[in-house]
Amino acid sequence: MKPVDEYFFNQKEPYQSIMLYVRSVILNTLPEVEEKYSYRIPFYNIGKKPMIYLNILxxxxxxxxxxxxxxxxxxxxxxxxxxxxxxxxxxxxxRTIEDLDHENFVELLHEASNSLSKSKKAWFI
Incomplete structure (x- = not known):
């Protein structure tokens, strides 16, 4: 099992379900995204630049x-x-899967991907 998969399956509910749902939306919306396991959390990169990460603070x-x-x-x-x-x-x-506005999130993913693709650096501040 990949470390990123282990991370998801070791989460307690409802976090596990929420994270797996968000993961599926990201991967289905942006086929070019690369899923990585960095800093002990899942990251989603465009090229070599990190775009999104999932975490429980x-x-x-x-x-x-x-x-x-x-x-x-x-x-x-x-x-x-x-x-x-x-x-x-x-x-x-x-806090729940229902808190995610699917259509707005998909639009946000596309916009974030386009913005990051045009950017020279991922971390600019």
């Missing part, structure tokens, strides 16, 4: 769907929040 009760260049997308997609005072990363916090 200590002391929080949600899955953090974090966009690396989220600061560039937060005006167009107000669902992205600045959690933990991060400089560049913005995220969607999911």
């Amino acid at each position: 200590k002391g929080k009760n949600y899955v953090d769907v974090a966009f690396v260049q989220g600061i560039l997308l937060e005006k167009q997609f107000p669902v992205l929040k600045n959690d933990n005072k991060r400089k560049q990363v913005r995220s969607i916090q999911l």
Whole structure:
């Protein structure tokens, strides 16, 4: 079993179901995305640049769907929040699968992919 698969299957519910659902949406929406296991969490890269990662922050009760260049997308997609005072990363916090607006998320994935493809660096701040 790949480390990223182990990570998902070792999560408690409802986090496991939420993460597996988000993973399937990402992989089905962006066939060019590469799933990696870095820093002990799943990352989704476009080329060699990280675009999204999934995490459960200590002391929080949600899955953090974090966009690396989220600061560039937060005006167009107000669902992205600045959690933990991060400089560049913005995220969607999911407590249930129903919290995810599928159509909006797919649009956000396409926009994030296009933005990252045009960018020279993944981390710019």
